[in-house]
Amino acid sequence: MEPSLATSVGKMKLDKPAMLASGILGISLDVFNRLYRSGAGAVVTKSLSSEPWEGYPNPTIFSVNGGGWMNAVGLSNPGASNFAKMIEPNQDVPIIVSLVGSIPKDFEMMINEFKNCNVTAFELNLSCPHVAKVGLEVGDDPELVKKIVTTVKNSTTAPVIAKVGLGTTNYLNTVKTAIDSGIDAITAINTVRAMAIDVETQRPILSNKYGGLSGTPIKPIALRCVYEISSKYDIPIIGCGGISTWEDAIEFFLAGASAIQLGSAIGDNWINVFDDINKGVLEYMKQKNYSTIEEMVGLAKKF
Amino acid sequence: MEPSLATSVGKMKLDKPAMLASGILGISLDVFNRLYRSGAGAVVTKSLSSEPWEGYPNPTIFSVNGGGWMNAVGLSNPGASNFAKMIEPNQDVPIIVSLVGSIPKDFEMMINEFKNCNVTAFELNLSCPHVAKVGLEVGDDPELVKKIVTTVKNSTTAPVIAKVGLGTTNYLNTVKTAIDSGIDAITAINTVRAMAIDVETQRPILSNKYGGLSGTPIKPIALRCVYEISSKYDIPIIGCGGISTWEDAIEFFLAGASAIQLGSAIGDNWINVFDDINKGVLEYMKQKNYSTIEEMVGLAKKF
């Protein structure tokens, strides 16, 4: 029997295990459709805020000499309300709506905007490393995480995912707080706070100076986080960070992720990366005689 | 006038700005001599403990697909006493002795072992990410950092450097505690906790499972740490993490480092990396009309 690429992250079911990560190409329904057709199991939207944000001036993204990408887009987004209207026609695409905010009420209001939309899940961005008062500054504050997760869980029946990253506290505590507050799954990890300086002009390259490192450089770091979380807690995990090949995907499954997200790989290899990963994973499953993704999840933990 | 590569890190004076980082090739005086002749401004020893340690079984080091190196050597070292005897004959080489331990007394005893040695400085490893009870587990505990730094400062007149890394608390607090306790300089950063899994055998590759990521992948992270520290505190900084070219070196100077350390680049380009960096930095200084390294330190902060 042909193995199946279907996977479930808690109660969230996906046809394919690789999703588009938040913030990458994620502002238009037409593009979501295209990515879904090209093999993504789901798409995560850009992180939406209660008001539209222009984000930082350029340069906001560039490729790092030596590998990977750095960005400080500054969470530019059309705002939850505009965005919700745009995706209202959506029927087919599993869309995970990523939200960013500073207080529980922000999240509650935004979720309300999506009441007429076909939303597969909400992902709470508790981990953007380069915008003040949101993202990591929220994720690093356990009391706030608790309030936000609780509020969000009371505002929707859809699965709610917390996206964590490396901040100034132990991210494992954020994971624990989120779990205790009823979160359905964890996405790990966001970009890692970083910087690059141009030696000719002697300036930080990004207009925001600090940005987030993504892509291949952070893969080994993301993988250890998934392994750490899955070794410590019993919660569905979505692995994210530097995934660009099917081998990377398998590594994350073995470490304990039930599904994965990718962003930077699109900058390196364009959107056929989904199809390439799907094919490679399927081939691997045949060789190893697995019929479902689930069978491999967490296998590396037994050593 | 030919620019000078000499630099000072607080009261520590160096002829050249690039040092060998701790743990790399750092177990024999003969090799230190060779590295010094090949252009290193100083060499940092492997982190020494009060007793000899065999370290973890192999695999302890490998090269990461996609760039960089991962290691969990487990701080194998001959112990402070054996090591001190070995370097007693040293005359010429600026040797920075790296120490690792769990309690203040460990450090005090070790420093005592070096009383007959020509030691340029001591570096306290508060940041190894993969050995229990030492390294990061110490660095993440402010009370302990305070006690250790205070004890060490009372045990020696040589400059004392604290080496920090990304742990489970805010490393900037460790920096602050170290400064408040009288530290002379900060080295940032150590390796970043990471993992790799072999998809064929489905096992973590390192015998210790978790290891530390070094080399190009961590450069943008290390650079932001140097920039963060130098923006916040007035303390001499030694930049470390992924430096392999003269441009990298300049980036770290511009971010606020007065000197640099490198390790992984030796695995990639062998020991002529020191000479290459020295030449490139000199060329840059000529072009930009600097006569000393000091003139560039921290320039990127003005933006």
Next chain:
Amino acid sequence: MQRNFNHTTIVTIEKVVDETPTVRTLYFSDDIMSNVLPGQFAMVWIPGINELPMSVMISNESGKAAFTVRKHGLASTGLFNIKTGEKIGVRGPYGNAFDIKQGKLLLVGGGTGLVPMMRLLTHVKPTDDVTVLIGAKSKDEVFFENLANDLLTNNSHNVIVCTDDGSYGEKGFVTDVVEKLVSDTHFDGVYTCGPEKMMYKTVQSAHSRGIFVQASLERMMKCGVGICGSCCVGEDLACKDGTIFDGVHLSQNKEFGYSHRNKAGILEDY
């Protein structure tokens, strides 16, 4: 170290030429940028100010390239004000290239949309018959007319300028001339770059008559490499799938000619 095309390379501006009171061309040396394909663009960093997509302008000196910029908002004005000896950053080239047909060609450019047209002219065959249509509001906004004529000395050619106010060349909209030309003559290829309404009408005129036509689209571009999504036009990403699209494709795109996204990603009508 091999050059990373996606990482900014710093170049020094060597010469600045005023084309009109609001348009300048800034020349610099860079082998890679000097050899881009017609239609390709670069991301141009104006240190401390912004980074913008810019079509790569030709230079008549080998190993050199240029940007021709119209002073508009903060970013483009920042670039416009760069002086000889100052530094900017470039990364790329990005985007696809015009598919250059042979025979009778029509190039329709407005404003800085003429930049890729000039490079296209350096790629035509001596046997091609080339018509260049230059649109501008008024006389003092006309530029590159001489350059177009110079580039076409060896060709049977015709450079026509239209100004909205009739202060120079023909009076009226360039798109009216296009409609007239394509209804009179068969062209083997029509190429356009400039204001979207101009391109939209040009594409309609040509495509409805079965003439091969390509337009180079402008959208908000933050990354230039297909990551940020800011440049989407329907399901296409202008930076990665384009910037050049042909009439067949464009006639199916519901946003082309009608709407584009602003800096926050909100769809706005033209």
Next chain:
Amino acid sequence: MQRNFNHTTIVTIEKVVDETPTVRTLYFSDDIMSNVLPGQFAMVWIPGINELPMSVMISNESGKAAFTVRKHGLASTGLFNIKTGEKIGVRGPYGNAFDIKQGKLLLVGGGTGLVPMMRLLTHVKPTDDVTVLIGAKSKDEVFFENLANDLLTNNSHNVIVCTDDGSYGEKGFVTDVVEKLVSDTHFDGVYTCGPEKMMYKTVQSAHSRGIFVQASLERMMKCGVGICGSCCVGEDLACKDGTIFDGVHLSQNKEFGYSHRNKAGILEDY
């Protein structure tokens, strides 16, 4: 994706051959390992157990290679016990290669030190006159004698076995035979790999007579790539500067023949 030589590649053991009660050869397919230079080694991962440096053994089938391992401590016993169908990891090849002279050659190997000697034999010219000295404690520890003879069928050659107890071949230490041979005859090249005392005497015998000699050094190796420092021999790093050094170099090295470092990096006498 291009193979990263420094990252482990998993291979499956296809055949296991017992050479002696304590020495086995494990064969596997791998193009890169099948073509290493004589003297080069690999880092061999025995999953769940350890990773060890191993000289790469030849195979008579193309595209294949092998490791010949003596069961000793935990790690080598782990490798020794790998069965057909089981997997190990290999990275490399690492280290430099023997500089193979032409003419009269002498190869001196002890135990698994014979492994690089066998590959060296596949590189000799038909015109070379080759003497191979094999040292072993006793009869049942002798291996690769037939293989050496087979590899040299087209050469003028001589394979001499010495056992310490005289249970097979000549009785006595291989180094005594070396001393005798080099004092009688001029050799164009002497090559040795095996216990360090054996190599030390061999190097002395040859080098003192101005004969070109190379030895392949064994040291504790954790990384194999010149990072960890565990393999240092004086100021040399065996994995990176060697493992092969010539007589001129070795006669200046104060650690060769006398001391090596243990797992903690402490210098110990042989």
